[in-house]
Amino acid sequence: MDFRLTGDQRALRSGVRELLAGRFGRDALRAAVDREGTVDRELWRELGAAGFFALRMPEEEGGAGLGLPEAVLLFEEAGRALLNGPLVATHLAAGRVPGAADGTQVITCGHQLRGLIPHFADADAAVVIHGAGMRIRYPKDLPHARQLRSMDPLTPLHRIPDGPQAPPRPDAILLTAAEQLGSAARTTEMAVQYAKEREQFGQLIGGFQAVKHLCAQMLVRTEVARAAVYAAAVTEDFTEIAGAKLLADEAAVQGARDCLQVFGGMGFTWEADVHLHLKRAWLRGQMWLTAAESEEIQAEALALAL
Template sequence: MDFQPTEDQRALRAGMRELLAGRYGREPLRAAVDRAEAGGPVVDRGLWRELGGAGFFALRLPEEAGGVGLGLPEAVLVFEEAGRALLPGPLVATELAAAGGTVPAAATGEVVVTAVDLPGFAAYLGEADAVLGGGPSLRGEPVRPVDPLTPLHRVPGAVAGDAYRTEGALLTAALQLGSALRTVELAVAYAKEREQFGQPIGGFQAVKHLCAEMLVRAETARTAVYAAAVTGEGAEVAGAKLLADAAAVGNARDCLQVFGGMGFTWEADVHLHLKRAWVRAEQWLTAAAAEEVLAEELAAGL
């Protein structure tokens, strides 16, 4: 990537955005929320297979194994788009299972693979066909989730394993980045159309400052995530995860401020970005664990 996407990489990202816009726009998103609230499944199996057919999960699988044969930079770009669309499901675990060849059918989207990617919890366990590093027989106790589209099961003592942590954290950071960029778009669009005292609220300095701070957070996180995708180094990934988590959570909160009371209502989408960002901040690499990685790297250089 050389820190700037190539023409092919930009085309890949644009293609994924077009696919998700057509298959998982606002109406399917809200339908998924309603379905989840009624106790129904969250993962759309048809869309999952469609993503598999488009190469979403097989991007890093070698061509001789039936994959696309690309690398982490390309995976980061498509995961960024999935985060932007708030696409639910254990995307990271399924991609890791496909890339590593541990669950062959994961590459085509025929199976849903989850992982114990939060300390003591597994997301989508009730809908998954396999568990990364945990075998097919892992059981857990369902708990009420923070994000309606991220159902959780408590699985005390189960761990995903350090073998997946770095790549899992990077792909999760890419999802957070996509969400952070999307909330910038939502805030700016609302600030242009919502009027107060006879003019759009985007004309007020306080709102301008909020939107500017959101953009800075998102672009800083983008630089870190793209750089970590190129190097793949643990410390770079840890820094990228910290910045992407801060951008996703901070931008969703500021977007709520721009929306005012409307942002807190159930029919708005802003709260979904905030709730998902909270969950992702705990997945694969928590802030405390990322800080430990960075501290070890700094200590090693002394």
């Protein structure tokens, strides 16, 4: 089986990267931080017009008719750019909730964080996903939602008493893993670039063995996670998707931590973007499927295989 990207897939990835570089560069990222993660509605509509949310909808319904592998490429780029907003929920709601596909509505999900709802104040609707089904709830239906201080300044959270619970949906898990993969790749790039520029004791820090090892380990974790995420997108096997999420979470969290080490004291400042990747990675690690749950799924699959 050939897992290399096709020409169309590479073009799709490049197009999304160019779109986000033009509309969500560093200045826009920092503006989003200043807005405490409020969704940019104009950008959301641009994403909708570009087909971000309708990518997997059938062509006869106005979508692109593409599959999960292509969606993974889009969400990897979103993770790389630290694009904020309930991207996964709106993507899953396309074709089911009016306005989701074209980005005129912001849709969040009520059970991806165990009673916590991201971007609740921005959302036009919240969905509860039950397998292939979906139930729509509106903010007015959840009057007891209480805002919490989020560890991620780009992801505002609300707590809902006795929040809805539902089994995790495999494509939601994998798309979140793809975002983690993009973040891991970006922090690897940031660390390598900084190591080539920063001088200490009269030489570039990239020449120090400890820094070389950190960057090498970041790259290995990222590429292992990439192979797992891409393969799971093709097979759509739940055990492989859970494994991909586990590896992507590790690559994103540990990669951001190692990037902080490479940056040194500069990495711990508010002005550096490294901490934003780390905080987002921590939060995504709790979405849909935690590391402990992923490990249990892997252990059960291994036990059945013996």
